[in-house]
Amino acid sequence: MTAGGARRDLTSYVGRAEDEGEVRRLLGEARLVTLTGPGGVGKTRLAGRVAGSVTRAFPDGVAVAGLAELRDGTMVTRTLADCLGLHDTAARTARDTVLAHLRERRMLLVLDNCEHLVTHCAELVEVLLQRCPDLVVLATSRCSLRVAGERVLPIAPLAVPPESALTAGDALVYDAVRLFVDRAAEVLPSFRLTEDNAAAVVGLCRQLDGLPLAVELAAARIRVLSPGQIAERMSASLAVLTTGARSLPERHRSLRATIEGSHSLCTDVERTVWECCSVFAGAFDLSAAEDVCAAPGPAGLDGLAVLDAVDGLVDKSVLLRVEGVTAVRFRMLEALREFGQERLAGAGIAEAIARRHRDHHVRLLGQADAEWFGPRRDHWFARLSDQHADLRAALSWSLRDPDEAVVVLRMASGVIEYWMARGAAWEIREWLDRALAVTAEDAPGRARAQARAALCAALHADLDGARHRLKLAESIGDEDAVPHLCHARAFVALIAVEPHALENAAEAVRIFDARGAVRSRLHPMFIQAVATAYRGDLAGARHLLAEMRRLCESARDDSYRSMALFGLGTVEIFFGGDLDVGERAMRDALEIDLRGPDVLSAAYRVDGLAWASARREDWPRAARLFGTAATLWDRCGAEPDIAVSLAHRQLLQATRDALGDTRFEEAFGEGQARNPHDILAPPASPAPADGPAVLPPLTQRESEIARLVATGLSNREIAVRLVIAQRTAETHLQHILNKLDLANRTQVAIWVNEKHATGTGPGPGPA
Structure with a gap:
């Protein structure tokens, strides 16, 4: 599996061949390699280049966790879990989930920009290396992590020419000059290094100490200034910094002077916006x-x-x-x-x-909350995901002041479905608990926040924690929070198989209905239907789920419609209803989930189809479906221990008992290797006999993605087809581009089709 935030280089990559080789050598000798150096020296790009070139050495993939956007050290592990596509729905912390996922995998983990969170990163890396024996970590930081076994590689700026290199030919031998020329030509296509400007460019690169970011910023000015004018301004800026900021290292002063020079060239409005x-x-x-x-x-x-x-x-x-x-x-x-x-x-x-x-x-978040139920859900999920780092930053800033922390209660209690879809129930629970700890006892929204936190606790099977929060919420006496309390009580009772799940869910549905809160009714209605079926009233359960489906279809909301179909499948299959109706409902729900990135919901639906096969006593098919579901649970770091645990445990055990351990494990293993899309569609056409499945030098997974790129599928469509996170598909594509030294998707498609035309590889296959 590959995950993370690697991006295709938008600009040319200059130099670093020796550094790349040294990093690869160190990765073969040590389990923790840290690239250090000042800001702007190119640590991130170097790490990305190396990560894209060593995928063959790590059969379970490369995960890239970018930490520059993170402002709260407590979220380091959660960010890594996000990059791995893991959900925290099991009864364990984000760290436990990450450890369980990585423990038996041979992977390369890239932790990028650790310096501002170095203590938290060091603690996490130390635990990961101790408990995950095949994990290798490549970190970038302005300082070392100081973890046992760490190999530190300081990354130097690019080579600069001596003052005597006055001709264009002599200057272009040096990487700093080549970088300046490349970037200047991107800004001003007519720019060339000539005998007339070579000395000025050499002097400028020497002034900047070859620091890549400083060189790039200086080159960006070439549209309005000549190299000589840029050098003159740089000399003036450096003189000011040399007298006014002597505590800064020389290279930091060079970068600072470059940045201040860029700032001075901006208009007043541009400076304000910057x-x-x-x-x-x-x-x-x-x-x-x-x-x-x-x-x-x-x-x-x-x-x-x-x-x-x-x-x-x-x-x-x-x-x-x-x-x-x-x-x-x-x-x-x-x-x-x-x-x-x-x-x-x-x-x-x-x-x-x-x-x-x-x-x-x-x-x-208010806009997302207003439009979440309906056809714009996917739009809002994508938009909030794009801005997740800033949502965290806004929450963290608000927690610094008790008067502002009350806003966190509102922010974190709103679009709870967003956090659940990200698999971040632990995270939302933590934000709520931190806000509740500092807000006044009479702050508005406390009771609703406690009810939301109770719901999250129940999702982790932390029933004691959920009950404690419910008691705290009840003691507040906030009428507005009553339906939310009923909802949480109902969910706790359903999971614990206790009385009053039905009554509490029905009361939540009634109050939300009276308030016109259609979306808030739906999950309590699901609970009410399942609880009704528990009491033997299948007709009542069917009626509730039919109403839930009607509401979803009227709003054109597929996510909650999938939940309703799953509820119907559960009622019909597990509670002795119509197996055909139940199996069809599960298939329809799975079809919805496989159109998007919701791997967790897909796991529930495939598990439900396994129940149907077990009820039919088609034991081999049941075992295969349980295997496919297990792969999906594993991909998102979850377990089938919430809401469906009873059905799962009983029918899984029945299947094993019927087949015996050996036959069960064989069929289960077959299912683990199966793509869940195959459950709904006819088998895909096999690869041509005259061509291998792998397109050298790509791995099998990269070959598969390259062929899908050649059919015209987007990264999101590839992710859906292969049931992987979109970030995973993007990172695979990054590795393909790096390995083939190509610049874009079109070139990948041409390469695949040429392989097919020459008989050296399979064609792209059906779209």
Whole structure:
């Protein structure tokens, strides 16, 4: 499995061949290698290049966890779990889930940008290396992690020419000059290194000490300044820094001078937008930039001014354009973000901008909450996922002040389905608990937040924790929270197989109905239907689930419709109803889930189909389906121990008893190797006999993805087809591009088709 946030290089990669070789050598000798060096030296790009080149050595894949966007050290492990596509729905912490997933895998884990969270990263890495014997970690940081067995490789700036290298030919031998020329030509296509400008470029690269980020920022100015003019300005900036910031190392002064030079070339509005947008932890869209840059009064920036400034900052390489799932987004390199943050603090407005940032995300969650139930759910899930790092940053900032922490109760209690879909019930529970610990006893929303936390605790089978939170919520006496309390009580009772699940669920449904809260009715209605079936009233359960389906179809919401179909399948299969109806409902639910990235729900549906086969006493098929479901549980780090544990345990044991251990394990193993899409569709056409399944130098999985790229499928469609996270598909594609030295998907498609045409590999197959 491969996961994480590796990106295809948007620009040429210069030098580092010796460094790449040394990193690969160290990875063959040690289980922890840390690339160190100042900001802007190129540690991240080097780590990404190496990770893409060593996939054959790690049969279970490469996982890339980028930590630059993270502001809260307590979220390091949760971020890694996200990158691995793991859910925290089992009764264990995020760390337990990650350890269970990695314990028997031979993987390379890349932890990028550890310096601001070095203590948390070191603690996590130490535990991972102790308990996961085949795991290898490649970290990037401005300082070492100081973990036993660590091999530290300082990454030096690019080689710079001596002062005597005055000709273009002599200068181009050096990587720093080549980088400047490449980047300058991207900005100004007519730029060439000539005998007339070679000395100025050499002098400039020497002034910048070959620091790649500084060289790139300087080259971005070539549209308005000559190399000689850039060098003159750089000399002046360095003189100021040399006298005013002697505590900075020389290379830090070089980078600082470059950044200040870029800042001075910006207009006043561009500088304001640069500084305000430094508040973002991750990438952001234009509407977010407008919100944090807007100021009340006639002097405030309007949307058009922000748009023009963003355009100018992209042109000056201060902002990088990123293609988002729902809109074009922008991100800022860490060194530039830190500079902007310093400017905000110096002006005394950092807290005001942070509040605007938080308020933007409060409004965003409110919009998502209003539109979640219906056809825009996937849009909002993608948009919130894109901004998850900033949601965390907004929550963390609000927790610093008890008066602001009350906002966390509202933010974290709203679109709970978003957090559940991410497999982050532990995370939302933690945000709620931290906010409850610092807000006043009479703060609005406390009772509802306690009820939400109880629901999350129940999802982890922490029934004692859930009951404790329910008691705290009940003691508040908030009428507005009553249906939420009933909902949580019903779920606890259902999981614990205790009385009153039906009554509490029915009361929650009644109150939510009276309030017109259709979406809030649906999960309690599911609980009510299953509890009704437990009492032997199949007709009543069917009626409730039919109403749930009607509401979902009217709203055009597939996610809750899948839940309703799963409920119907459970009622018919497990409680002695119509097996044909139940199996069809499970298949319909699975078809919905396989269209999206919800691996956890798909696991439940496949498990349900195994129940149907067991009820029919088709034991071999049941065992295969249990095996396929087990692979899905494993992919998201979950277990079938919530809501369906009784059906799962009873029918799994019945299947094993009927087949015996040997035959069961054989059929179960066959199922584990099966793609769940095959359950619903006819078997795919086999690869041509005259061509191997693997397209050298790609691995089998990379070959499979390359062929799907050749059919025109997007990364999201590939992820859905293969039942993997979209991040996983993106990282596989990154490795394919690196291995083949190609620049884009079109070139991959041409390469695959040429392989097929020459008879050296299978064709792309059906779309």
